[in-house]
Amino acid sequence: MSTKYVYLFSEGNGKMRELLGGKGANLAEMTNLGIPVPQGFTITTEACTRYYEDGEKIAPEIEEEINQSIAKMEEIAGKKFGDINDPLLVSVRSGARASMPGMMDTILNLGMNDEVVVGFAKKTGNERFAYDSYRRFIQMYSDVVMELPKSNFELIIDEVKEKKGVKLDTELDAEDLKELVVRFKNYYKEQLNSEFPSTPHDQLMGAVKAVFRSWNNPRAIYYRRMNDIPSSWGTAVNVQAMVFGNMGDDSGTGVAFTRDPATGENKLFGEFLINAQGEDVVAGVRTPQTIDELKGIMPEIYDQFAKIADNLEKHYRDMQDMEFTIEQRKLYMLQTRNGKRTAAAALKVACDLVDEGMISEKEAVLMVDPKQLDALLHPQFDAKALKAASPIGSALPASPGAACGKVVFTAEDAVEWHNKGEKIVLVRRETSPEDIEGMHVAQGILTVRGGMTSHAAVVARGMGTCCVSGCGEVVMNEEEKYFELGGVTIKEGDYLSLDGSTGKIYAGAIPTVSAEISGYFGRLMGWADEIRDLKVRTNADTPADAKQAAEFGAEGIGLCRTEHMFFDTDRITAMREMIVSKTEEQRRAALAKLLPMQRGDFEALYEALGGNPVTIRFLDPPLHEFLPTAEEDIIALAKEMNITVEDLKNVIASLHEFNPMMGHRGCRLAVTYPEIAEMQTTAVIEAAINVKKAHPDWDIVPEIMIPLVGELKELQYVKSVVVKTADKVIADNNSDLKYKVGTMIEIPRAALTADEIAKDAEFFSFGTNDLTQMTFGFSRDDAGKFLDAYYDRKIYESDPFAKLDQDGVGKLVEMAAKLGRQTRPDIKLGICGEHGGDPSTIEFCHRVGLNYVSCSPFRVPIARLAAAQAALKFPR
């Protein structure tokens, strides 16, 4: 049977998401449920894929199916496309499998032309409305399909208004709108050298192609990369009969959620505009009324809507985000989907739905996006400092959290300042999808226009970025880069603080404190912990980080980078002294200074983890990160070492490496200078003995990890130094302490020979940062400079340093795990590269049977939840 590319809403259902996209599947499902939905059809995601396979062309058989579907739609609606008496007008919208808000383009009122508009005016008895619909269509079509800038059409509108001496669009009458239509079409012809398409069929095909193309616009590509959506999915296209919310005061349009998307409160929440067309609410151009107010204005419609909302939530067993239109007191549902929500709301809704008996605990665990938890764990304003501060204004609390940073006015500046290391707050009149990168790097976002469902609000909530929207009191001067609010002038670069939970805006910087975690968080995490197989450890180098991680539920330290313990200015000198030592004597003198510092730090780490396992990795300092470069540092170091500056400079020059990441680092240091491993072993073992004395009931078994091993004999050599030293320290102290020696698997050769390495390694920890660097052969320090080009050219879809490359690097991990287990069946396997906190990588680690993941403290809860989701999706 040949592939079917087009489905009427009545032919689909909610399960056909992959084929019909989220919007199309839900429109079909609502149709099946008997909910009032304007009828139409969905062109499948397969048609989109086919469009690209065919060299960006719509195949004749697909076009034929579209024509047949229009004919069926005409039958259902009792109206005809292009009919000059009672025309069928349609909307064309994109709808991918995963919701991508604001990423794709929409065209309304398609089917209009010079004849149709006359008939439409007669039929509706409203000439102004008809011509307004027509000019909106020309504008949208020109913008979305032909990429003529919207703003140039706005300029034409301004000219007509000026000529007439009026300020508002609503003051233009039918004659003015007719003039606009003519001017718009002239402008179109001038710019494109062709007439505006007048047949509905041509218009439709142009629009369908535009939606397919929009799948690959830069905003969509960026959004996909941020949300792990593969480009191979494609988007569906929904063609739906128009209903009009702008037919007078008995019409309107709105967006509503079945629960409050910011707090999760179980209460219908939303906004609507009377006498407005679809996109006006989402675009945030006019400030809408709350859904509660609809009760007073059209009580029977409100009741009908509330009932539908309730039914939809029960049907989908999740909070719904719905769009509706009222056309002359008749309600139509245009869309429903599982609503985006803040992290706090996600937890409350998940727990509430369990308590309401709607879902199981397992379903609740699957319902929350692990990445979202980030927002919950991030700082809030220090309460005392906040009390002392007085706001200069307030607006809608669109996305919670506290933000403090320097003000910039454009998304480009946001990215530029961010890259220079600044924390920034982005202030915009309103945001649009073009601003997405700037929004992503911002601490917080402030907009002058727009409601709780405006673009800024929806996108910021999705990202977990603090956002205050719709602050109409702001007087903006974007040109000269300043704004005024509450009598205060804020210039570019000035500090601004935003409270996304209260909507308050403060001049200056307010200090922030760690987040307080709600009871819902604890409940959900409790369920997750019962389900998951993977243990979750943390990468921590300081007792403070370790404590924070333990509070977030870390079950041990998977990686302590001992060289990081010497980043402090008062400690780095001793570390540098060790590195630049020319003789063993000098080196031992420097190591003697390091020993007590290390021992003290290790004691604090064991204490912070309360007896849980702690993996301490031996020194791995890529020399370029540690050698002094500033003149004053060199002078100070020479003084400390009692050598001349000249002498020291010569040593530094001799240590210069062309490729420090592949240089004299990792276990290579201990091979050349075994005294380093001796000192570190002494510190690890002595610290453990001391802490065990204080806590005899703790089962402390230090795990010593040798980095950058690529050959068994290399490991054996360093291990022999460790064992000799450790056993002596233990004997000298009359202790019975046990310890383990293992290795990182971070060099491809180690992965390839993992069966050999496992002879002497009691555990493996996959160092996927170096393993990625060395498998791809590009530097972790420099890849950022060229990876963007790889995303643009769709060679890579995501950053392999953030999300594990499962096909290549992952293959090495899987193979090494298998080989390691062959030699040593009880070998402990973990991951400690940055990937350890990435949900898709965690799922991979679960599937290949690792024992634990280790990640930075703030990602521990994310990892706990992601591990549980992996266990539910892939039972071991």
Ligand code: PEP
């Ligand atoms: C790694 O390479 O993945 C790792 C954890 O070690 P580092 O980042 O310190 O090189």
Ligand code: MG
């Ligand atoms: Mg490494």
